[in-house]
Amino acid sequence: MILEKTEIQDLVVVQPAVFEDERGYFFEAYNKEKLSNQGVAITFVQDNQSFSKKGTLRGLHYQNPPYAQTKLIRVLDGEIIDVAVDLRKDSPTYGKSFSILLSSENKKQLLVPQGFAHGFSVLSATATVMYKCDNYYNKESEGGIRFDDPTLNIDWGMDAKDAILSDKDLILPSFENCNSQF
Structure with missing residues (x-):
């Protein structure tokens, strides 16, 4: 496994060692x-999986402390643009986003640590996304930011x-008005 640092501290791209032959990989x-x-010493406690059609946009979501989550995101089938936004107010990259195919x-x-909002858009006909979490979901701790916030310019x-959004994602607040507690 190779860990590639990004321009945002603690946000890491994980590239596994892939072994291929005539049978597959x-x-x-x-x-x-x-x-x-x-x-990277993390204990994951929950796996989540989603299936989405082309044009689906999920996010930007986060969980506030004490239910904040580190996520390790991967695509089982298809192609997405995955996005993380730094919500840590004491970070030099506060409010900056990172995107990766x-x-x-x-x-x-993509290893997204606690203190970040996360979302993705589906570019392929369909996509199956799986991610590991180091904390359990807690509805009262959830927060979000509008995907099209002009200050983030993602x-x-x-x-x-053309984005296909959930009703919940349609009413998320702006970055400036989100309830992040990081």
Whole structure:
């Protein structure tokens, strides 16, 4: 496993070692010991999986303390633009976003630490996304930010008017008015 640092502290791209031959491929999607040996000591307690159609946009979501979550996101099938926004008020990159193309082809993963909002848009016909969490979901602790907030200026790889959103995501507040407690 290779960990690639991003321009935002603690936000890491995970590139697994992929072994391919005439039968197909094999890789370790998660290895606690290997990550720990590279300074990422996390105990995951929950796996989530979603299936979405092209144009679906999920996010931007986060959980406030004490239910904040670190997430390890990967795509089982399809292609997404995955986005993380730094909500840590004491961070030099507060309010900055990071985007990456995650796909079943490139097998990259994004490790999003606590203190970030997260979302993704589906570029392929469909996408199956799986992510590990280091804390359990708690409805009272959830928060979010509008995907099209002009101060964040995120490129989701599609026209915003074509995004397929949940009713919940349609009414999320702006970045400036979100209830982040980080």
